Amino acid sequence: MPELPEVETIKKYLDKTVSGKKIIGIKILSKKQFAGQSKKVIGKKILSVERRAKNLIFKLSNGQALLVHLKMSGQLLWQPGILKTPTKSTRVIISFVKNQLFFNDMRKFGWIKVLNKDQLDLALARFGPEPLTKNFSDNYLGKTLKQTRRAIKIILLDQTKIAGIGNIYANEILAKAQINPQKPANQLKTQEIKKLREAIQLVLKEGIKYNGSSAADQLYLRPDSSSGSYQQYFRVYQKDGQKCQKCKTVIKRINLSGRGTFFCPKCQK
DNA sequence: TGATATGTTATCTT
DNA sequence: CAAGATAACATATC
Numbered sequence: 001m002p003e004l005p006e007v008e009t010i011k012k013y014l015d016k017t018v019s020g021k022k023i024i025g026i027k028i029l030s031k032k033q034f035a036g037q038s039k040k041v042i043g044k045k046i047l048s049v050e051r052r053a054k055n056l057i058f059k060l061s062n063g064q065a066l067l068v069h070l071k072m073s074g075q076l077l078w079q080p081g082i083l084k085t086p087t088k089s090t091r092v093i094i095s096f097v098k099n100q101l102f103f104n105d106m107r108k109f110g111w112i113k114v115l116n117k118d119q120l121d122l123a124l125a126r127f128g129p130e131p132l133t134k135n136f137s138d139n140y141l142g143k144t145l146k147q148t149r150r151a152i153k154i155i156l157l158d159q160t161k162i163a164g165i166g167n168i169y170a171n172e173i174l175a176k177a178q179i180n181p182q183k184p185a186n187q188l189k190t191q192e193i194k195k196l197r198e199a200i201q202l203v204l205k206e207g208i209k210y211n212g213s214s215a216a217d218q219l220y221l222r223p224d225s226s227s228g229s230y231q232q233y234f235r236v237y238q239k240d241g242q243k244c245q246k247c248k249t250v251i252k253r254i255n256l257s258g259r260g261t262f263f264c265p266k267c268q269k
Numbered sequence: 270t271g272a273t274a275t276g277t278t279a280t281c282t283t
Numbered sequence: 284c285a286a287g288a289t290a291a292c293a294t295a296t297c
Contacts, residue, residue, distance in 0.1 A: 107293045257289080
């Protein structure tokens with residue numbers, strides 16, 4: 001599913017592809033997935049494409065913005081040149097003079113919203129710090145983890161605490177940091193907190209480097225319809241029954257608050 | 270056929 | 284009341 005590295009990959013592609021281009025039409029095929037007035041967007045130029053948490057933000061020349069969340073199965077696919085036929089899962093088509101951008105979403109959980117500056121700020125206000133920026137420090141992480149005894153993995157997934165981590169990267173980060181996903185957050189020692197902060201940044205950067213992950217059951221694609229390759233480097237995700245690369249212990253799968261959780265019971269304490 | 274997977278939010282429980 | 288847990292959403296796949 002698109003998490004921070006996948007959304008960042010899409011952001012980079014689209015920022016260089018659509019910035020400076022004028023939107024000439026919007027076709028909404030799934031009404032409940034588009035909020036606000038498409039009228040306010042037509043004829044406007046895209047200034048830039050940005051990312052906050054797992055959201056994409058298209059900044060427009062009239063001060064409005066398109067906020068996009070792909071949820072589990074959303075894709076933004078760039079259609080060069082001639083008019084392409086929408087697929088069964090195409091929900092919105094954004095047209096440019098020579099191109100189209102398809103918003104495809106099999107499961108229909110994703111959405112696009114037209115927002116003004118205030119509405120955008122409000123929509124983004126609840127998110128915690130971006131883990132790849134300076135304000136995400138050992139000090140911040142330590143302070144945040146001290147506040148709760150919920151399992152550490154649950155906290156990694158909490159968008160109000162840290163922005164952008166989803167189930168795949170939470171599993172991979174804890175494997176890298178050698179921390180058991182079930183460990184109560186407030187039991188992490190100073191040394192473990194530092195190790196965790198480093199693992200968060202390292203694993204997310206790895207994900208971005210390989211253009212995100214298109215795992216077996218995933219629908220994630222880059223806007224040019226190519227796949228990411230980070231799935232080749234997974235340490236634990238969907239590897240239950242296989243041997244840990246480090247110690248050869250069999251990787252275990254458990255269910256933690258309804259999410260598939262994978263870890264090495266020997267390496268991760 | 271029905272269980273499963275997922276991100277986020279609404280709602281229920283402790 | 285707050286924190287934490289769980290249900291709900293949609294739909295293809297196994």
